[in-house]
Amino acid sequence: MYTLETSNQVTLDRDTSHYLQSVLRKKEGAQVRVFNARDGEFVCTMAAAAMPKRNAPVTLEVNERIRLPFDPAQEQGPPPPVLYFGIIKRTRLKILLEKASELGVRHLVPIVTKNAQSASVALAPQAVRRLLVESAEQCERLDVATLHAPMHLSDLLDGWATGTGLMGVTEAERSAGVPPAPLLVCQERAPAAPPLLRAVMSGAETGAHSLLTKRVLIGPEGGFSHEELRDLSRHSFVQFVSLGCTVLRAETAGVVALATIMAATDAGLE
Numbered sequence: 001m002y003t004l005e006t007s008n009q010v011t012l013d014r015d016t017s018h019y020l021q022s023v024l025r026k027k028e029g030a031q032v033r034v035f036n037a038r039d040g041e042f043v044c045t046m047a048a049a050a051m052p053k054r055n056a057p058v059t060l061e062v063n064e065r066i067r068l069p070f071d072p073a074q075e076q077g078p079p080p081p082v083l084y085f086g087i088i089k090r091t092r093l094k095i096l097l098e099k100a101s102e103l104g105v106r107h108l109v110p111i112v113t114k115n116a117q118s119a120s121v122a123l124a125p126q127a128v129r130r131l132l133v134e135s136a137e138q139c140e141r142l143d144v145a146t147l148h149a150p151m152h153l154s155d156l157l158d159g160w161a162t163g164t165g166l167m168g169v170t171e172a173e174r175s176a177g178v179p180p181a182p183l184l185v186c187q188e189r190a191p192a193a194p195p196l197l198r199a200v201m202s203g204a205e206t207g208a209h210s211l212l213t214k215r216v217l218i219g220p221e222g223g224f225s226h227e228e229l230r231d232l233s234r235h236s237f238v239q240f241v242s243l244g245c246t247v248l249r250a251e252t253a254g255v256v257a258l259a260t261i262m263a264a265t266d267a268g269l270e
Contacts, residue, residue: 007062017058029046030046067142086113088116096251097145103255108147110123115221181213221250
């Protein structure tokens with residue numbers, strides 16, 4: 001992470017320099033916006049010394065700050081949801097992670113299930129990090145979403161009551177004095193399960209979990225096994241929800257679930 005400070009100079013790495021010069025076609029004197037969660041957002045100018053050779057490292061002169069550093073404690077209302085997801089094929093997983101990041105999710109937790117893909121194949125750390133950084137740049141969020149280490153579904157369930165399965169625990173949750181908000185498990189072909197929006201609104205009406213993080217679990221390609229569904233149904237904190245009458249791909253289900261929760265939050269229904 002670059003240190004951003006007014007009147008400071010920042011020398012970019014080769015990949016970022018190439019992106020500015022060859023993709024965005026920025027030249028000497030061009031202004032660009034640079035930001036991170038720690039320092040905020042600044043207007044910078046590409047320095048003359050950066051440009052003698054094509055694709056040479058670019059130096060930026062840091063000018064004025066236009067956004068303050070990211071501080072989740074200053075946010076109003078409930079925090080964004082946490083997404084737990086069965087590990088899917090890499091090409092589709094990239095879509096899920098990118099869109100979840102653009103929707104503001106801060107914590108992404110891969111879950112190992114019977115039908116999940118191999119974590120070592122699907123979750124190449126450097127590629128995922130680059131994808132999450134690029135999606136943060138796209139949607140202009142100051143922070144970059146965190147991809148946590150994979151967890152087995154059984155470990156997630158066993159640790160929920162003690163908090164070891166809860167990612168992104170907020171101060172409100174620590175001091176609320178109520179049990180953790182439910183784990184909303186999206187299940188296809190479940191006519192008895194309430195729609196996700198109704199479940200979110202119902203939780204808001206009780207008031208018990210209105211300021212707590214919503215946590216959503218999406219199954220892998222092929223869904224949860226019968227044994228996994230049985231294990232999920234044994235826990236009182238698990239709430240099965242429906243995303244509609246059609247069977248969605250895993251990455252589509254994740255986007256729909258997150259968008260539903262975020263829309264409900266923005267509309268004040270949650």
